[in-house]
Amino acid sequence: MPCIATQCICCASSTLERQSAVLMPFVALRALGWEPCEITADWGLRDLPLGHAHALCSSLHCPACGSLFLDMRFDSAEMARLYRNYRGADYEAQRERFEPGYIARNRALLAGDAHIPQVESFLRPWLPDHPAVLDWGGDTGLNTPLRHEAGLHHVLDISGRPLVAGAIAVDAPQLRYDLIVLAHVLEHVPEPDALIGEVAQAMDEGTRLYVEVPFERLMQEIEDRTATWQRKRHWHEHINFFSPAGLRSLLQRCGLSIDAEARLALDDRGGMAMAMLCRRG
Numbered sequence: 001m002p003c004i005a006t007q008c009i010c011c012a013s014s015t016l017e018r019q020s021a022v023l024m025p026f027v028a029l030r031a032l033g034w035e036p037c038e039i040t041a042d043w044g045l046r047d048l049p050l051g052h053a054h055a056l057c058s059s060l061h062c063p064a065c066g067s068l069f070l071d072m073r074f075d076s077a078e079m080a081r082l083y084r085n086y087r088g089a090d091y092e093a094q095r096e097r098f099e100p101g102y103i104a105r106n107r108a109l110l111a112g113d114a115h116i117p118q119v120e121s122f123l124r125p126w127l128p129d130h131p132a133v134l135d136w137g138g139d140t141g142l143n144t145p146l147r148h149e150a151g152l153h154h155v156l157d158i159s160g161r162p163l164v165a166g167a168i169a170v171d172a173p174q175l176r177y178d179l180i181v182l183a184h185v186l187e188h189v190p191e192p193d194a195l196i197g198e199v200a201q202a203m204d205e206g207t208r209l210y211v212e213v214p215f216e217r218l219m220q221e222i223e224d225r226t227a228t229w230q231r232k233r234h235w236h237e238h239i240n241f242f243s244p245a246g247l248r249s250l251l252q253r254c255g256l257s258i259d260a261e262a263r264l265a266l267d268d269r270g271g272m273a274m275a276m277l278c279r280r281g
């Protein structure tokens with residue numbers, strides 16, 4: 001069973017606001033084995049109304065740093081089930097059942113991210129010409145920034161999928177890197193501080209860490225004061241919605257300093273990401 005968060009995943013404050021929400025059926029089934037169900041008259045329950053029963057969870061909001069996250073923190077077995085063969089054939093088929101149209105959207109994702117040139121322009125001033133790069137959670141390595149000019153391109157990923165030409169799969173950091181990339185990973189993980197701590201172990205004074213997470217539409221609207229956190233009534237594979245202050249707080253709490261920040265446009269439909277470049281100390 002997942003454990004329930006009692007403190008902020010970013011700043012560790014234990015003052016949290018909560019509201020009921022639902023865990024989307026695809027995640028509930030894949031991670032926890034919970035099939036959607038309908039309570040019908042033949043259940044014979046006197047005091048419950050009839051209708052669909054969904055997996056109940058809570059949205060937790062940290063007033064101190066603005067982070068918003070799912071209360072359920074999946075354990076390692078649940079995470080392994082959720083991300084087994086991520087975006088592969090059985091994953092696609094299972095998800096299409098609950099989310100018609102998913103397969104077509106997934107194929108577009110597999111084509112590669114159009115915003116990588118923006119990331120490369122952001123990174124270049126901070127790095128040598130041919131950096132040694134480790135992409136942590138980099139999937140096939142297709143979207144590793146600077147991969148065409150890197151002196152070395154390592155990818156650490158649990159998916160085990162074939163890598164793009166020039167990339168080398170590693171199951172742990174192998175050497176001192178100029179750049180470690182942690183892009184679109186932290187929004188999925190139950191303990192982001194533990195993961196960043198592990199990444200920081202592989203860094204020395206000269207290593208830069210590039211962190212990129214979605215700046216979710218709701219978080220943009222909260223910043224613009226056109227929405228409030230209470231609108232978050234469902235949770236899917238992004239279990240952490242970072243605010244700018246929350247992400248800074250998380251990185252600093254893990255012993256990192258932030259040298260540069262950027263907001264990146266992911267598409268022409270308002271999709272945004274937050275990027276931060278860090279070093280130890």
Ligand SMILES: [Zn+2]
Pocket residue numbers: 008009010011012013062063064065066067246
């Ligand atoms: Zn917080």
